[in-house]
Amino acid sequence: MTTSVEMGEAMPRAQVLLVDDHPIVRQGMARLIDRQDDLSVCAEVESIAEALTTVDRMPPDVAVVDLMLEGGSGIDLIRSLHLQHPALPILVLSMHEERLYAERVLRAGARGYMMKRESPADILQALRRVLQGELAFSPAVLDKLIPPPASPDDPTSYDATLSGLSDRELEVFQYIRQGYSRRETANLLDLDVNAVQTYCTNILHKLASIMG
Incomplete structure (x- = not known):
């Protein structure tokens, strides 16, 4: 054909x-x-x-x-x-x-x-x-856009959303929340920086559901 x-x-x-x-x-x-x-x-x-x-x-x-x-x-x-x-x-x-x-x-x-x-x-x-x-x-x-670490003064909670992340997404999420850059996160997890960006995009897509 x-x-x-x-x-x-x-x-x-x-x-x-x-x-x-x-x-x-x-x-x-x-x-x-x-x-x-x-x-x-x-x-x-x-x-x-x-x-x-x-x-x-x-x-x-x-x-x-x-x-x-x-x-x-x-x-x-x-x-x-x-x-x-x-x-x-x-x-x-x-x-x-x-x-x-x-x-x-x-x-x-x-x-x-x-x-x-x-x-x-x-x-x-x-x-x-x-x-x-x-x-x-x-x-x-x-x-x-990846949210910073939660604090007593921050009423926003992402705990419910975290349960919907994959294991790798959760790892990336935790590093970014701690202030690591995408490149630093990639090095720590032995990933390509483009892969980390893809994970960040997936995380944002899931967080968007609670952003209103």
Whole structure:
């Protein structure tokens, strides 16, 4: 049997909606994405109203959203998109400090947060991860989102969630909680640092259920 790949037919490309109020950013991202064999920009918009209308009119496979938009906050847009289109993966691409916003966008319904200063390769990898149903965060965000050690002054408890972690996830979780970086954790557990990042992503996915 001859497959479409063997016949040289192009595989379907995931359709990406870009939402950013800076034309130069949209154009740069569009050029980067359109050079990929598996990704294509279906629309570029600069406001919340345009984004909502575009998603209703021609639903994309994934949305890339900035936090500061014409007509309001990107977080408000994420909430609206998640409410109206819960299956739509959303990746935040922002210049704003991740430690202030990453947890908020996760709660709002985004599946990833990348800083604009990250490399094109890392941004594309994050885009593909959210398309696959995974969480995607920059390394700095991963280190900040794993909760710190519990203290008497901290009412938040993750004990119920810990029971749902695998043995290896629990090991990684405990090291990160103690303040070890992902690379240090990888060395201590004799793992590749990318494997530790995957474990962190899985942990965050499970913690997301108690973040509201």
